[in-house]
Amino acid sequence: MAPHTEQLTRPAVQLRGLTRSFEGRTVLDGIDLDLPAGQFTALLGHSGSGKSTLLRAIAGLDHKVAGSGRLTAPEKVSVVFQDSRLLPWRRVLDNVLLGLNGADAERKGRAALAEVGLEGRERAWPSELSGGEAQRAALARSLVREPELLLADEPFGALDALTRIRMHALLRELWTRHQPSVLLVTHDVDEAIVLADRVLVLDSGRVGLDLAIERDARARGEYRGRLLAALGVTEGVG
């Protein structure tokens, strides 16, 4: 049975006519988009196509976009960036617990760290972590807040290829277990296909291609071809 079937009937994010310009240049040009609850969506697009701008709008980090159209998003949103944004003067567990209160917070923080494979590293300083470990800690910090929506802006962009593959497996596993809606911004066509159930291509301020991904390895080559074509990219060097 397809996971999250029931949840998919309820949209987590709804955008209607969302527009954003910078210095007279339109970056988002009346975006209409529904992200069903529990869906894992990837957002692809060329550099400068407005992916981060859209993600920031959905995260509620851009007050200027608010009046341009209609934007509905859950209250419990976590954002993960390419840089872990751990505070260097706080130990790993204290970073994960930042801003959390309640008797149960520490237990939850420790459990989240164990879930991302950082058990035993609770008292480490961020400077003692590898890039991959820092991103694991960033995921734990998001998880512990039990987000309905996880927004991830190139979270693996700075990692080496092997670490990235391991992080893909971890993120997909966390998503399966906790079932947040996910919007992942990436430049990487393969990452989008491997992780997401739906891939959007942002082009000229609009969603140019909206592709459902079946979890069937045989179809991956075809998806790749369609996504590269939507991005206007030709592969191969003779």
Ligand SMILES: Nc1ncnc2c1ncn2[C@@H]1O[C@H](COP(=O)(O)OP(=O)(O)OP(=O)(O)O)[C@@H](O)[C@H]1O
């Ligand atoms: N605060 C800002 N002030 C002025 N221009 C901005 C601002 N934020 C974004 N832009 C412009 O909006 C366009 C889209 O930027 P955005 O960061 O959303 O693109 P992106 O698709 O995420 O790019 P990348 O993949 O390189 O991160 C770019 O041309 C950028 O220069």
